[in-house]
Amino acid sequence: MSTPHDDRPIDAFVDAELDLKSRLEMEQRLEDDPALRERVDELLRLKELVREHATYHAAPDALRRRLTASAVPLQTPSRTAAVAAVGAVGAAVQRWLGWRPLAASLSFAVVLAVAANLAWLRSSNDERLTNDVVASHVRSTLGEHLVDVASSDHHTVKPFLSSRLGFSPPVDELRIPGSVFLGGRVDYLDGRPVAALVYRQGEHVVNSFVWPSTAADNTPSLSTERGFLTAHWSQGGMNHWVISDVNRVEFQAVVQAVQVASGER
């Protein structure tokens, strides 16, 4: 029988928020305990009810009109805000704002030059993007945050992502053996929010990142990065990055399937 202390893991389980170890433990318990299964089913029903029926209050047009363009009084960040500013970007912006009265254009040029040099010193843009893709993939597979919307139905995932991204990524399952569509999430790459579509290929997670691009269509360029296979290409006005730790043969099949799925949008 379940004890009261099991409740939070059950909620975390139906929310797909358990780490891998706890999830496996919970799955084992579910097999042995019909009462627990019943409660999980009930929670899932409740979730579905709320998600399907609860009113999502979109911002009224009047409010949107009032807030866009010049209506919100934009104040120069105050000293308090300067103190509260965290992180390098915030600090840089604040520094820049602080200099502004003295020599705005000059300081801006300095910041740009410093930023450019730093970027050159650290790595090329492509390398950084590759690193970001790997980091994002690893983070997602650590069980912390694989999907924002867990659904194998692209009719569910696509509107979810479109509404949050400002563009509509191609979303579809991959029509190859062993592929399971797990859902999607919003991620951050190349200085912008991107769509991440998540698949399972056998025992391996595949992340497929998509965001708008102005580049002409080209063919996938494959590489290996810290043990992961990556492929990136442009297609139909979108950048695609696919990454996984499946074997090379399967990876090529996955990339082809993503190309096909993206062409059918």
Add this chain to the structure above:
Amino acid sequence: MSDDEDRRRFEQVAIPHLDAAYNLARWLTRNDHDAQDVVQEALVRAARYIGGFRGEGARAWLLQIVRNTCYSWLKENRPVEKVALDDFDDAWQDIAAPSADEPPAVAMRKADRAQIDTAIASLPVAYREVLVLRELEDLSYNDIARIAGIPVGTVMSRLARARGLMRSALTPTARPQLRTVSRATQGGGTS
């Protein structure tokens, strides 16, 4: 120049999440007019803090500001709603766990929009916010923890408790009814 830059950054960061901002404010204040006021106030604050925004998790960043603005507003205008929820956090296990001899909640399936909305609107505000952030905004526990300024463990217990209350409210058995908080019907019930 910097105002233009800030303005543009602000519009890129905040405006795409206006629906989320309004949805949260609307569920917390349970009233369109108040929600609009709160969102406007929150966006003014957001514009002021844009320099401190780190470029990640724009929606959570904005919702955190909206949430705090809501709470200031609630404190000022509806002090009765500021129930000391920490007391409940210790007691969640008494309530959230239904026992096995209860009838299966088949009835839940028949609940319609009005019932669901009323049930959510009737939740104490701290439970309402985690449920709305989770089910309507689809945010991770980490994001919810950041927005509500509570540990992830508390997000979990409040969600469990919120769902326990929802379940009771939506299952028309002899279960005790949800306690109505002030102006509870003003929320989604009729919209």
